[in-house]
Amino acid sequence: MPRIPAQDLEALFTHVLVTRGCPAETAAISARIMTESSCDGVYSHGVNRFPRIIECIDRGIIKPSATPVRVEGKGGFEQWDGRQGLGNVNAKLAMDRAVELARTHGLGCVAMRNTNHWLRGGTYGWQAADAGAIGICWTNTMPNMPAWGARDRRIGNNPFVIALPRNGGHLVIDCAMAQFSYGQMENAERQGRQLPVPGGYDQSGNITTDPAEIAKTWRVLPIGFWKGSGLSILLDLVGASLSGGLSTYRIGQQGTDEYSEYNLSQMFIAIDADGLVGRMMLTRTVEEVISDLKASVRVDDDQEIFYPGEKEQLTRAENQRLGIPVDDTVWDRIRSL
Amino acid sequence: MPRIPAQDLEALFTHVLVTRGCPAETAAISARIMTESSCDGVYSHGVNRFPRIIECIDRGIIKPSATPVRVEGKGGFEQWDGRQGLGNVNAKLAMDRAVELARTHGLGCVAMRNTNHWLRGGTYGWQAADAGAIGICWTNTMPNMPAWGARDRRIGNNPFVIALPRNGGHLVIDCAMAQFSYGQMENAERQGRQLPVPGGYDQSGNITTDPAEIAKTWRVLPIGFWKGSGLSILLDLVGASLSGGLSTYRIGQQGTDEYSEYNLSQMFIAIDADGLVGRMMLTRTVEEVISDLKASVRVDDDQEIFYPGEKEQLTRAENQRLGIPVDDTVWDRIRSL
Numbered sequence: 108m109p110r111i112p113a114q115d116l117e118a119l120f121t122h123v124l125v126t127r128g129c130p131a132e133t134a135a136i137s138a139r140i141m142t143e144s145s146c147d148g149v150y151s152h153g154v155n156r157f158p159r160i161i162e163c164i165d166r167g168i169i170k171p172s173a174t175p176v177r178v179e180g181k182g183g184f185e186q187w188d189g190r191q192g193l194g195n196v197n198a199k200l201a202m203d204r205a206v207e208l209a210r211t212h213g214l215g216c217v218a219m220r221n222t223n224h225w226l227r228g229g230t231y232g233w234q235a236a237d238a239g240a241i242g243i244c245w246t247n248t249m250p251n252m253p254a255w256g257a258r259d260r261r262i263g264n265n266p267f268v269i270a271l272p273r274n275g276g277h278l279v280i281d282c283a284m285a286q287f288s289y290g291q292m293e294n295a296e297r298q299g300r301q302l303p304v305p306g307g308y309d310q311s312g313n314i315t316t317d318p319a320e321i322a323k324t325w326r327v328l329p330i331g332f333w334k335g336s337g338l339s340i341l342l343d344l345v346g347a348s349l350s351g352g353l354s355t356y357r358i359g360q361q362g363t364d365e366y367s368e369y370n371l372s373q374m375f376i377a378i379d380a381d382g383l384v385g386r387m388m389l390t391r392t393v394e395e396v397i398s399d400l401k402a403s404v405r406v407d408d409d410q411e412i413f414y415p416g417e418k419e420q421l422t423r424a425e426n427q428r429l430g431i432p433v434d435d436t437v438w439d440r441i442r443s444l
Numbered sequence: 445m446p447r448i449p450a451q452d453l454e455a456l457f458t459h460v461l462v463t464r465g466c467p468a469e470t471a472a473i474s475a476r477i478m479t480e481s482s483c484d485g486v487y488s489h490g491v492n493r494f495p496r497i498i499e500c501i502d503r504g505i506i507k508p509s510a511t512p513v514r515v516e517g518k519g520g521f522e523q524w525d526g527r528q529g530l531g532n533v534n535a536k537l538a539m540d541r542a543v544e545l546a547r548t549h550g551l552g553c554v555a556m557r558n559t560n561h562w563l564r565g566g567t568y569g570w571q572a573a574d575a576g577a578i579g580i581c582w583t584n585t586m587p588n589m590p591a592w593g594a595r596d597r598r599i600g601n602n603p604f605v606i607a608l609p610r611n612g613g614h615l616v617i618d619c620a621m622a623q624f625s626y627g628q629m630e631n632a633e634r635q636g637r638q639l640p641v642p643g644g645y646d647q648s649g650n651i652t653t654d655p656a657e658i659a660k661t662w663r664v665l666p667i668g669f670w671k672g673s674g675l676s677i678l679l680d681l682v683g684a685s686l687s688g689g690l691s692t693y694r695i696g697q698q699g700t701d702e703y704s705e706y707n708l709s710q711m712f713i714a715i716d717a718d719g720l721v722g723r724m725m726l727t728r729t730v731e732e733v734i735s736d737l738k739a740s741v742r743v744d745d746d747q748e749i750f751y752p753g754e755k756e757q758l759t760r761a762e763n764q765r766l767g768i769p770v771d772d773t774v775w776d777r778i779r780s781l
Contacts (some may be wrong), residue, residue: 183520184550184720213521214553216715241682256749257740269678271685278681280674304651304669305642312743314641330668332641337617337752340737341606344615345578348608348729349721356736376713378553383521384686392685399693400677403594406649412593415674 109438110430117142120157123444127164129171133196140195144227145431148422151290152227154433158440159365160193160226168369169193169223175200178351183212186350189222191369198225198244198373199234205377206238214378220352221370224248229281229419231375232270236277239381242270247343249368250359252285252327255336260325263355264288265342270416272380273393279416284339286328292318346372446775447767454479457494460781464501466508470533477532481564482768485759488627489564491770495777496702497530497563505706506530506560512537515688520549523687526559528706535562535581535710536571542714543575551715557689558707566618566756568712569607573614576718579607584680586705587696589622589664592673597662600692601625602679607753609717610730616753621676623665629655683709 120138125131141160145153163169173192177185185204189197201217208215225231225246235242248263264285271278287306295302296318305314307321307328314328321327329335339355347354352372361367380389403412426432433441457475462468478497482490500506510529514522522541526534538554545552562568562583572579585600601622608615624643632639633655642651644658644665651665658664666672676692684691689709698704717726740749763769770778 180550181716181720182549182551184715186721212519212549213517214519214551214713216551241686254737254740254749256743256747257737258743259741261736261740269675269682271678271681278678280671280678282668282671282674286668286671330671331619331623332667334617334619334623334667337619338606340733340752341608341615341617344608344730344733345606345715347733348717348726349578349715351721351725354729354733356733376551378521378682378686379518380685383518384523384688388688389685392691393681396677396681396684396691396693399598400591400594403591403598404596406593406595410593412591415677 108432108434111433111438112430113142113146113427116145116154116431116433119441123157123161123441124171127161127171129164129193133171133193136196136199137193140199140230141226142431144230146423146426147227147229147419148426149227149229149419151288154431154441155437156226158437158444161444163223163366163369166366168366175219175222183208183215185217187217187219189219191221191223194223194225194371195230197222198231198375201373201375202231202234202242202244202377205375206235206240206379209240209377209379210382213383214376217375218346218349219373219375220350222373223369223371225373227281228266228268229270229279232268232279232281233277235377236270236272236279238377239272239379239386241272241378241380242268243376243378244268244374245342245346246371246373247346247355247358248371250355251289252329252336252339254340255329255333258324258326261356261359262336262339263343263358265339265355267338267342271393272386272389274386274390276420277416278393278414279419282330284329284335284342286330292321292327296322343372346374349374445769445771448770448775449767450479450483450764453482453491453768453770456778460494460498460778461508464498464508466501466530470508470530473533473536474530477536477567478563479768481567482770483760483763484564484566484756485763486564486566486756488625491768491778492774493563495774495781498781500560500703500706503703505703512556512559520545520552522554524554524556526556528558528560531560531562531708532567534559535568535712538710538712539568539571539579539581539714542579542712543572543577543716546577546714546716547719550720551713554712555683555686556710556712557687559710560706560708562710564618565603565605566607566616569605569616569618570614572714573607573609573616575714576609576716576723578609578715578717579605580713580715581605581711582679582683583708583710584683584692584695585708587692588626589666589673589676591677592666592670595661595663598693598696599673599676600680600695602676602692604675604679608730609723609726611723611727613757614753615730615751616756619667621666621672621679623667629658629664633659680709683711686711
């Protein structure tokens with residue numbers, strides 16, 4: 108698998124986006140975000156997803172020259188319309204604005220409707236933390252998971268992110284409400300692997316780690332069973348209501364194929380941690396907790412306990428040094444775009 | 445099991461609290477909250493917990509006449525010191541204040557330190573929703589769960605709540621980051637029942653539904669395995685940093701028995717949904733999603749799909765009509781206090 112230097116990947120992403128009518132500045136932002144996600148090891152929402160983004164532009168689902176507009180607001184809250192622009196550029200703008208609102212109001216919130224897949228949700232957490240803010244954000248998705256007690260998929264996996272700034276490397280948790288993504292299950296099935304923990308139900312109604320069995324029912328497991336189901340429903344409804352946008356249900360009404368996931372509703376909350384309690388308080392509280400976590404008795408002696416976001420930082424350092432590993436097929440496909 | 449009318453339970457709670465030096469008004473608020481939680485079927489954090497609350501007062505861990513003070517604030521954010529007052533009264537005050545801040549600033553946040561167990565977290569979600577606000581709140585706890593990859597308990601189960609106002613009955617999700625509470629596992633073990641889904645690890649390192657096996661390792665499962673572990677760490681650190689209070693690690697330094705869980709850090713966020721987007725928008729978005737959920741293909745034909753908070757409302761109606769079922773032993777104990 109070739110390793111591509113980050114700047115080469117970013118330049119190619121930018122170039123291809125510009126050929127699709129994307130303004131140079133917008134293309135540069137989108138390309139940087141996708142490169143950074145790839146650099147952090149989240150290839151599924153970086154380089155591997157790039158061809159699909161271009162396809163969505165070609166099909167008119169993503170409108171690369173659209174810019175979001177502020178609809179209304181009050182104090183620290185603003186409602187925005189993403190106008191079907193590039194999802195990652197829209198989301199970056201929304202978190203930038205939430206941080207700006209937080210500087211004035213202590214905390215800020217942007218609810219954005221009619222936007223597109225934000226790719227890696229963690230991006231906007233890292234972004235808030237870089238600005239010295241606590242970031243909390245989530246998105247809804249197309250219906251891709253059954254509610255608790257149901258067989259058919261009517262709720263979203265609705266990724267949820269919390270980020271906390273730290274001098275030695277931020278803490279970021281970025282997790283969907285499904286135990287595994289479709290991509291992870293398909294990869295495991297293709298490679299004949301079992302999932303590391305149960306990911307869904309088989310046809311007899313038993314939970315299983317076998318991705319091939321789950322593929323027969325698509326009864327994927329929410330995190331925490333009924334808990335993740337409930338969280339998914341609330342995250343969806345809060346985002347859709349406050350943004351005045353579509354719920355997962357309404358997104359599902361647009362169609363059922365992979366190109367129907369557009370006009371999403373997203374929430375971005377920033378709390379100005381540095382401005383409110385200062386970096387010294389954050390440092391004191393965070394460092395001793397990390398030390399305590401690291402002192403845990405390990406299940407596997409060789410397996411260190413990581414804080415959320417730590418593995419991404421280790422991968423980032425390696426990929427910055429060696430280049431980003433890109434699958435041959437993906438790399439050929441991107442160069443042909 | 446006797447069924448006690450809600451007003452009798454509330455009157456008795458109030459009376460006992462007053463005998464312990466609790467001011468009448470504070471006692472009334474605390475008693476009402478515990479009665480409402482019992483009425484909603486959350487007995488573990490209502491009537492069943494009352495004797496322990498009195499014990500904590502008697503031991504000086506809860507200071508029933510303490511009132512929280514505002515430490516500092518900026519815009520929609522305020523930091524409060526709970527001064528070890530009654531946890532549920534403190535939390536109600538904090539969410540009231542967050543809602544008040546939200547009326548002015550669109551959204552509001554109170555971070556409270558040095559407070560006590562808030563009993564049922566959902567209470568403060570229902571409260572925000574009653575006021576027409578979206579409520580998001582969480583608390584940290586003593587260390588009661590291993591981090592992902594660890595054997596020993598260094599992170600909290602940190603209950604997390606999201607609530608959304610609705611004319612026909614609010615939507616409230618109230619879930620700890622552990623799959624099951626210690627109380628649930630102990631009940632199942634006493635009754636010789638298996639847990640409905642895996643709740644932890646046995647001594648061979650396999651996940652199990654057997655509460656007796658989990659009791660041997662206390663490796664309880666976070667919701668979503670590594671996901672709930674990461675969420676727990678972030679919820680703890682955000683609350684402890686912003687409140688200037690104790691982290692789960694620091695709470696653990698106070699001791700390891702059940703009376704060591706005090707000086708908690710809690711977060712209360714309110715978004716003025718009614719004021720920002722109006723009840724009509726909420727209604728339109730929420731009702732069609734609930735209808736869609738209800739139309740799911742059921743796993744068990746006889747088992748309706750509930751939205752989060754619906755079961756509590758059904759239990760509430762029944763207990764209001766028939767009285768609150770109270771275990772004989774618990775009832776005798778409360779009357780002897």
